[in-house]
Amino acid sequence: MPMIEVHDLHKSYGGRTAVDGVSFTVEEGEIFGVLGPNGAGKTTTVECVAGLRVPDSGTVRVAGLDPVARHTDVTRLLGVQLQQSELQAKLTVREALELYASFHERPADWRGLAERLGLDAQLGTRYAKLSGGQQQRLFIALALIGNPRAVILDELTTGLDPRGRRDTWALVESVRDSGVTVLLVTHFMEEAQRLCDRVAVIDRGRVTALDTPAGLIGRAAHGSTVSFDAATPLAAAELLALPGAAGVETRDGRTVLTGNDATVDAFVQLLARRAVTARGLRVTDATLDDAYLDLTGADQ
Numbered sequence: 001m002p003m004i005e006v007h008d009l010h011k012s013y014g015g016r017t018a019v020d021g022v023s024f025t026v027e028e029g030e031i032f033g034v035l036g037p038n039g040a041g042k043t044t045t046v047e048c049v050a051g052l053r054v055p056d057s058g059t060v061r062v063a064g065l066d067p068v069a070r071h072t073d074v075t076r077l078l079g080v081q082l083q084q085s086e087l088q089a090k091l092t093v094r095e096a097l098e099l100y101a102s103f104h105e106r107p108a109d110w111r112g113l114a115e116r117l118g119l120d121a122q123l124g125t126r127y128a129k130l131s132g133g134q135q136q137r138l139f140i141a142l143a144l145i146g147n148p149r150a151v152i153l154d155e156l157t158t159g160l161d162p163r164g165r166r167d168t169w170a171l172v173e174s175v176r177d178s179g180v181t182v183l184l185v186t187h188f189m190e191e192a193q194r195l196c197d198r199v200a201v202i203d204r205g206r207v208t209a210l211d212t213p214a215g216l217i218g219r220a221a222h223g224s225t226v227s228f229d230a231a232t233p234l235a236a237a238e239l240l241a242l243p244g245a246a247g248v249e250t251r252d253g254r255t256v257l258t259g260n261d262a263t264v265d266a267f268v269q270l271l272a273r274r275a276v277t278a279r280g281l282r283v284t285d286a287t288l289d290d291a292y293l294d295l296t297g298a299d300q
């Protein structure tokens, strides 16, 4: 049985459609990403999964249970860290962990959790005095305190510096390695590419793509780009004739050839054949960013 199933979910606010027929399943042990532009319906979708919103129509199941009808059971199975979570400013880390532990019948050992999440030195620190990264780690700890089988993490690393973001990624991986299924909402392609087993791209309330990050990248219009000093004696027509070549342009004194893996291979062979050296040669692969922009036609 999948850990999370969403089938043909619809949700409107007033007359305005936020979620318009979203379907996906998350298997046990997966890190499943939900990506999409602002206002796409990501948070509404995961709030329906958590039983915090009632769908207008469609089916949601968490370990086979309806999160609205079986809300208490589902809160035991599913930990939730929602976007823009806030705690009372004066609450210390210890107090917050103890308080949230008291909501659960069989909570995790909060001291062990604090240690695992690198918060043991902050137990006496008030919430308002924690750094952004420490606050996020506390929210992960609170989402895990009920020993859930799955956890929803919504825009976990927004506002963190690159180090804080990487530390948080390592934490998310360790959460999954401990056997917890992760449903991750993110705006960061690098984050999705690094962490997620599969990704659903949601745009205007609909799933526009659902695949592994590598599968999505494979759909990017241009898989690979070769660029080199424009003074290199190779004609644009010659480059465009290479297999898979999609375009050639000159940018900032560099020739930029877009194509795929076959284009790169053929380009290298062309250099050897012609005994030409392409100075400043760089080959870059498409990223999830490229695929995302192709899929949504939107800025992040």
Ligand code: ATP
Pocket: 013, 017, 018, 036, 037, 038, 039, 040, 041, 042, 043, 044, 045, 083
């Ligand atoms: P973001 O990336 O900006 O967080 P999102 O993809 O999570 O966006 P949602 O927060 O689910 O999107 O919002 C989807 C749509 O529903 C938006 O148009 C939003 O303005 C609207 N919406 C969300 N919550 C409410 C609400 N409580 N009342 C009315 N409209 C809402």
